Amino acid sequence: MEEQQNLPSQHNYEKKYLHQVLRIVGSLIAFSLFIWLLRKQDWPVIWVNMRQLPAWLWVVSLTLVVSGMMCNVLRWYILLRAQNVEIPFGGVMRTVFAGAFASNFLPSTIGGDAFRVISLLRYTPDRVLCVTSVIVDRAINVAATFTFLPFAWFTFGNRLFELLSGFKVVPIAAAGIPLWEKLSDFIRHSIKRIAEMFFRWRRNPLSLLGAFAISWISIFVIYFAFWMIGKKLGMPVTLFQLVGVEFIIYVVTLLPVSFNGFGVREVIYTTLMIELGATPEQAAALTLISRFLLLLTTAPGALWISEIVRFQKEEDRSDR
Secondary structure: OHHHHHHHHHHHHHHHHHHHHHHHHHHHHHHHHHHHHHHOOOHHHHHHHHHOOOHHHHHHHHHHHHHHHHHHHHHHHHHHHHOOOOOOHHHHHHHHHHHHHHHHHOOHHHOHHHHHHHHHOOOOOOHHHHHHHHHHHHHHHHHHHHHHHHHHHHHHOOHHHHHHHHOOOOOHHHHOOOHHHHHHHHHHHHHHHHHHHHHHHOOOHHHHHHHHHHHHHHHHHHHHHHHHHHHHOOOOOOHHHHHHHHHHHHHHHOOOOOOOOOOHHHHHHHHHHHHOOOOHHHHHHHHHHHHHHHHHHHHHHHHHHHHHHHHHHHHHHHHO
């Protein structure tokens, strides 16, 4: 009897372990391809491209990316206040930045969302609400991003589905995962779960609409920052086209095929920008600069991670 009861937990462990292995494989493949792409570039030209960017553009771009992060903070704050969670805006800000830092720099087993849930427990004992708010926050951000689907469609036309299903730039299929099938399963299960989560906010539709509008702004300002950099690098890419590229990258990196999209994002970004007319050196420069700005923006989160970890340890001791 005990062996039968242990079967589900063993199955879940094996499934989780398999996902971890596949994610590691995907990351290694993506990183290998990205390194291969970088080795083919003319680095002196890349350096010249990066040095030609004026100081004001670095400041403006970083400000826009930080503004996007602050919009993410405001979005979650609105959702929490709609559920009468007494949490200061500064507390939400620290939690969001710490979670973003965790997602970028720490192993996937210590995800950014887990940090957000743990941190929120300091302000409400409702664990279900903590988890639900994070999921709804994520769902709204995904929904806002999918409004940019037409940009990708008009940029690449019928080839959009070929790019998403074949994913020729990174052979994830080598790990035995048909990308389109995995994406379909992910969307189907997510919609079902999210529909249940949104039930708690049914009496506060304005908070959902406000969160959606803020999320759209947070996405657009970051895209706009990258487009300005691309134009200054001399890339013949319109804002419309760059948004289309960013949408494709976002959809692919939603899948757990690498750690936070590292490697995968860079390979797709470089490949699609070259296809739109950029030189390999320009595409590589924009790829590196955009990743750097995203990482730099989350760096302040390192200051608050220890605070959240300390709270979790105290919670564990009190539960014993």
